[in-house]
Amino acid sequence: MGKGSGRTGGTAEPLARDGRTDRATEAFVAHRKLLFTVAYEMLGSAADAEDVLQETWLRWAGVALDTVRDERAYLVRIATRQALGRLRTLRRRKESYVGPWLPEPLLTTPDVAEDVELADSVSMAVLLVLETLASTERAVFVLREVFAVDYDEIAEAVDKSPAAVRQIAHRARVHVAARRPRAVVSADETREALAAFQRAAETGEVQGLLDILAPDVVLLGDGGGVVQAVQVPVIGAGRVAELAAGLGRFGTAASLQPAQVNGHPALVFRIDGRIDTVLAARLDGGRITGLYAVRNPEKLSRVERATSLRR
Incomplete structure (x- = not known):
């Protein structure tokens, strides 16, 4: 491996x-x-x-x-x-x-999201x-x-x-x-939450992040010892918001873009066009309760091209 x-x-x-x-x-x-x-x-x-x-x-x-x-x-x-x-x-x-070890993220084709049960089974949270x-x-x-x-x-x-x-x-x-996550969350709800997260992270607006993050949100980061990442889970909206607000320091060299990862809306963070981090989320009650940040470059090759899954 x-x-x-x-x-x-x-x-x-x-x-x-x-x-x-x-x-x-x-x-x-x-x-x-x-x-x-x-x-x-x-x-x-x-x-x-x-x-x-x-x-x-x-x-x-x-x-x-x-x-x-x-x-x-x-x-x-x-x-x-x-x-x-x-x-x-x-x-x-x-x-x-x-x-922390996280599953290898996949950029998935639109039909994966249409099969709700399949999309749920390959989500980061369920894996x-x-x-x-x-x-x-x-x-x-x-x-x-x-x-x-x-x-x-x-x-x-x-x-x-x-x-x-x-x-x-x-x-x-x-x-x-x-x-597993208790409630079924629609793709639109996840997309809206991530859009709000993206806007706040890009502007460094901590309050905007606190509004979308659950108080007990957990951030897991996977760098695999290859790149820097959080070594232990980061717990709490305040601590996670501070980390997310730091994304804005990369300026115009960086971009945070929506993508369909493992059958669900996610965000892909690029620096100078190169994928740096794939960020997937878990929602409950309209707020983000879990964030999964995959940074290990050895796990990011399947985000460059879409993968089609089947049942």
């Missing part, structure tokens, strides 16, 4: 040489966006999700396709197993990560909740709650009995429900 696991990569797909390879390639390409989404939701890293896709293709290319009843289910099973193995490795590496689940719990929750995979298929993917999978799914559902 490195410090940010933000490298980019592609999935190796061999040239078709016969009818069998044609069929394998066509099936893989048809479900590629779905497989990427599954892996990303399990890992919180686009770079590692791409690696999972490559591993999935290599295994899929060796499968006797005549024995496969459901290509989609089979491919999801392979990707899930690969993601599970990688998830356990990544969690060990995160123990030595410098400062952070998924980080608190055990590896198998996370896989079961993602497959069942987001992708509506049958319990029998999930059981094959995670090497558990269907009865055990049902218990794991229930436990994970309760865990996530207790920690």
